[in-house]
Amino acid sequence: MSEITDQQVADRLPDMWLDRDNVEFYRGLLQRRLLINRCADCGRWQQPPFPICPSCWSDDVRPTEVSGEGTIHSFTILRAGPPLPGVDYASGHPVVVVELAEQQGVRVTATTADVAHEELRVGMPVTLTWVDRGGEPVPAFRPAASA
Ligand SMILES: [Zn+2]
Structure with a gap:
C-alpha cells in the first residue's frame, strides 16, 4: 500500500x-x-x-x-446539517457511536450501512465496513452477521 x-x-x-x-x-x-x-x-x-x-x-x-467489531453505544438520525456529498438529510442521516470490542469506553463515530433507521438499537453488535462519500472512503457500521 x-x-x-x-x-x-x-x-x-x-x-x-x-x-x-x-x-x-x-x-x-x-x-x-x-x-x-x-x-x-x-x-x-x-x-x-x-x-x-x-x-x-x-x-x-x-x-x-482494530478488528472493526463493536456495539452501538448511541445513535441519532440527523435531519439537517452542513451539505456533504452522499448525505441525504431529507431521508435522515444516521450517525452511530460504536464502542469497539478492543476496550470498554473506546468509541468511534461513524454512519451506518445495510440497516434501516428503525432497526438501529443501542447494544446492537456491528461490524466495520466502508462507504464512498465524494470519492473517499468513510467508515460505516452494519449489523454483525451473527446478530
Ligand atoms: Zn500505557
Whole structure:
C-alpha cells in the first residue's frame, strides 16, 4: 500500500481539522483502515488520539488497526446539517457511536450501512465496513452477521 503524505491527507480531507496527533487516524481512513492509538507499554487503547498514554504516561503510543467489531453505544438520525456529498438529510442521516470490542469506553463515530433507521438499537453488535462519500472512503457500521 503506497504511503499517503500529510499533504495528501489535508488535500483529500479539506474539512477535517488535522494535527500531529490525529493525522494517522485520518491517513488510516483513506486506506480503509481504522487506526486507534494503542500504548505499546501497557496496551491501553485511546480515542481520540493523544500523544501520551493516560494510564501509564508512556509516549510510545502507536496507531493500531482494530478488528472493526463493536456495539452501538448511541445513535441519532440527523435531519439537517452542513451539505456533504452522499448525505441525504431529507431521508435522515444516521450517525452511530460504536464502542469497539478492543476496550470498554473506546468509541468511534461513524454512519451506518445495510440497516434501516428503525432497526438501529443501542447494544446492537456491528461490524466495520466502508462507504464512498465524494470519492473517499468513510467508515460505516452494519449489523454483525451473527446478530
Ligand atoms: Zn500505557
